[in-house]
């Protein structure tokens with residue numbers, strides 16, 4: 129019923145405006161109306177920017193951080209929940225992400241280090257999370273991303289942590305052994321691979337370049353559609369795209385964004401063997417993130433080697449009904465057969481139940497480190 133009402137309201141109000149211009153809507157009339165609405169949107173955006181600048185001035189006086197992800201999350205949630213349509217809610221989030229990104233840049237462009245080079249999936253994830261007004265800076269390695277944040281050269285760092293088909297990226301998890309940076313957000317990105325070339329014609333392809341992971345994820349498609357064509361491993365999908373710009377007989381497996389960046393044509397879209405291929409990225413910063421109301425907490429700990437320890441380390445969570453969303457173990461360097469555990473759970477470290485469970489866990493651990501509490505990615 130609500131949906132019908134919305135449709136009725138949308139069409140009746142649109143009709144009224146149309147009638148005021150002409151009885152019969154023409155392309156020119158409709159565009160005139162759109163222009164008038166765009167002018168209003170622009171006026172409102174400027175009113176909003178003035179308020180954001182006032183907030184910035186207040187925050188400078190109180191020496192508080194300008195960027196507040198929990199407030200941004202609240203804005204996205206409220207607007208998508210209240211959106212009557214037909215404008216899609218996914219679009220609402222995208223539009224407001226850019227509005228907020230541009231508002232933050234009014235203060236000073238926010239610098240975010242990511243695992244480069246440009247046009248890789250980490251770059252796409254950084255754009256998805258921070259919008260186009262953030263200053264996105266590619267780094268050569270995962271440790272270099274952490275270092276840029278540690279030194280204050282970047283406000284945040286973004287690194288991949290796991291892929292739904294290839295599993296965990298252990299290099300990122302290992303970084304938390306030495307680094308005290310905190311996880312401030314997680315980003316989920318659907319990974320889709322595109323076959324790109326200069327001509328866009330499959331019959332011209334005599335060689336395929338890519339990073340070993342996309343080559344592995346597209347193995348079946350390649351064997352069926354390009355049998356006997358040499359596959360060449362290179363350091364990144366971006367490098368593959370760059371090589372292809374100079375060779376008409378080569379193709380690269382890379383992102384759709386790489387096609388627009390390097391002016392390549394799409395030979396075939398979405399060639400991954402497994403649909404629903406997602407990569408999860410972590411955003412790291414120097415401080416803990418505030419509670420957003422729907423958060424996850426990541427912990428890292430090592431336990432004493434004794435009977436029943438695996439059971440004991442889970443009891444503090446099970447007894448409080450805390451949901452564990454992931455558990456991973458990694459060998460403790462320099463200590464054969466001793467392990468570090470990584471655990472993700474539902475809730476924020478400021479929730480009394482979560483804080484108590486972590487406290488109880490420490491009684492059976494050699495050490496516990498809270499890596500961060502952050503909004504759950506949707």
Ligand SMILES: C=C(O[C@@H]1C=C(C(=O)O)C=C[C@H]1O)C(=O)O
Nearest residue numbers: 180183194195196199200228231
């Ligand atoms: C304006 C604020 O500061 C920043 C900008 C925001 C915005 O454009 O809405 C939201 C949160 C902050 O990252 C605020 O905290 O309200």
